Amino acid sequence: MRRLSFHGKTQVNRPTILTGDRTTGPLHIGHYAGSLSNRLRYQDSHEQFLLLADTQALTDNARDPEKVRRSVMEVALDYLAVGIDPSRTTICLQSHLPALAELSVLYLNFVTVARLERNPTIKDEIRARGFGRDIPAGFLCYPAAQAADITAFKATVVPVGDDQAPLIEQSNEIVRRINATAGRDVLPEARAIIPKAGRLPGIDGKAKMSKSGGNAIALSASPEKVRNAVKAMFTDPNHLRVEDPGCVEGNVVFTYLDAFDPEQDGLAELKAQYQRGGLGDGKIKARLEAILQELIAPIRMRRSQLSEDREYVLEVIREGTERARERTEATKRDVVNALGLFQL
Template sequence: MTRPVILTGDRTTGPLHIGHYAGSLKNRLSFQDSHRQFLLLADTQALTDNADDIGKVRRNVLEVALDYLAVGIDPAKTTICLQSHLPALAELSMLYLNFVTVARLERNPTIKDEIRARGFGRDIPAGFLCYPAAQAADITGFKATVVPVGEDQAPLIEQTNEIVRRINTAAGREVLPEARAVIPKAGRLPGIDGKAKMSKSGGNAIALSASPDEISAAVRAMYTDPGHLRVSDPGKVEGNVVFTYLDAFDEDQDEVARLKEHYRQGGLGDAVVKRRLEDILQALLAPIRARRAEYATDLAEVTRIVAEGTQQAREVTEATKREVMDALGVFRL
């Protein structure tokens, strides 16, 4: 039987962190054997708000690829490809912009939130505003029917499906499939400082390549309950980053539940739960860090893996582009 197609990826703006691992990378590993998976190094998307630092985007293409390989992404099972080297995606993006209005783009909740977070005001880069059409091109270019995203990204999948329906209506038949968003149970991890979003640029993340000392320092600095001043004081679990991370990474959830109850009643110090979390993160990241270091000794091989995957992806996306153009009746030489 034909395996369902899945598309996912990351902006190449910096190395990946444990939030990426909990939110998407673990799922991608599990999808490798059951799906035809394409993993997009989204350097073109990264330029929508980093055009003033193209060097950063370029440098991080291989950094993100290294993280993929380090966590166990197998290029024999998952196609790793570079967005900027897939011209069919850019052509489909331009085409799709004729099937969506500026007002609809501006109403997209994800785009509205990101515009507000970045403080663009009305000085919104056109590429950023048009990102939903570009993502629709990414998804449909591979004819993906499964797209793992965070809950905040679900409106983008909804808008992709709106564009798909308009294309199919214009063509008079189903040319493109609709996609289903897969939202991870872990949800988005907060930063170690307790802020809502863990980010590479915010300095509140733990990189997958973090050293033992960096992991230890990050756990020690984690936001807990500011009202939990003494060990004997009852503490709050809600909003406590240490417990949020234990929920995401500790395999013994019965013990986590017991620790939460103890913490709420009082008599359990932050140092104890932080020590447990540090041990878990050290064990998780040590093999990832070692594999990453090994791959990093041969960047030519990493580049070859990306180039080979990109060639495979180019053939797939070019075929989709031709099919969409023909279905819409675009003149063909």
């Protein structure tokens, strides 16, 4: 079994970054475009903690804990397959970091229910899931839990989509209240990094690519699944003949080409030709399929190899979680001491 060596843990003066994913299933190319590619770059410039967010996944999957449990390994495999290096990035399991839950309980005393309900991200997610007034308490309280995740690592940088930015602001509100109560700066505020590329739509043209929506391309997808997904992609419904002018905006194939095509100059020419007419959907789909096949093939191969050495993947999670536990417990002690709670 390979042993891990955290070469980056003694380096100083690097900003701390906290990011992660809910463990609700394998990751897809939307994750790669929106976050994973950036995490690969951050490994050298930041002290990076990558959270397998299984506790958060339970906030709307409590009736299917087996899916959440099973997905821990799936997401970890995807992290390692895309090139996340456990000697430079700490991969850790949320449910095995008790300080996160303890800080969440403390932080709930520094935020009101009304403020939680006003959070735009939470409002949108409640509406999307059709909770009505039957909102799981854990889901409503998620902003406080995320504040605990961020501050427990004393992260100063958090990469999120623009729809998640209100959660970072609410975390900073809690930080300011903790610091004001303590009379000194116990916790740092965090800055949101929002990627230039927006969230990729699903292959069906819907606003959000999701694991549960059946409109995503998994990073572990077979060549056939990639091919079939690209063939099924939404383009311009009014582009009925090759000679017809086509619309680029809202065309999922071009949205994906914007995100993944390394030849952006050539892509600009392709867009112009499509808008003039004379370019069929089949050609742009063939271009996209070739790009995605090239992207996914090495990830799929590495993932297959790693899945044969599951003890190594478990060791990555165990060692990363142990290191994260040390960091988060130290932060919890700082907060408890700063608030002047009774000490035994």
